[in-house]
Amino acid sequence: DAGVIQSPRHEVTEMGQEVTLRCKPISGHDYLFWYRQTMMRGLELLIYFNNNVPIDDSGMPEDRFSAKMPNASFSTLKIQPSEPRDSAVYFCASSGTGVSSYNEQFFGPGTRLTVL
């Protein structure tokens, strides 16, 4: 498996523009997580899905952020309109439900977003 795939790897946009980040989880994994990482706030969980259903979106900072998972192999995180304070690295991670309740989260390479 190629691991968790994210695109784009880098995104530079201007304030007010719409930004869409994409993620393909590891095949067979039924949990998908979106994180945001900044120097000031560390690694923050934004939202996570189980079997394509959003379970907890309490970490989504505001209504400008939305996430979808239309099928088991694809998820998007959208920011509309974007603001300079949204600049961060956004990670997608996935994990599977095995015989154990403890399952490793595998992270994608991240998308570095810069909003000018």
Add this chain to the structure above:
Amino acid sequence: GENVEQHPSTLSVQEGDSAVIKCTYSDSASNYFPWYKQELGKRPQLIIDIRSNVGEKKDQRIAVTLNKTAKHFSLHITETQPEDSAVYFCAASNPLTGGGNKLTFGTGTQLKVEL
């Protein structure tokens, strides 16, 4: 919800010395504690984890200890090498709340191993 505190935020050691990073958690029902290593510009990767039914786990030069009574756990790296330089994150999870493997991360420790 769970709250994880991590100390120190930065740690500098001489090559060959040991490094210890400590974390505390608030949810007494948490029972899974992984540690992730993140090299500069890379993704976090799991290096070791511990479940609540054990007090210590070791894998070559790294070890993790868990004290459930005090609600703290620690990462120990012995014989540090330059390639150990990275940011280390602790995390905690209670599979019975929030579902699956939702992790609450600590704020990270920047470890620098000096020659």
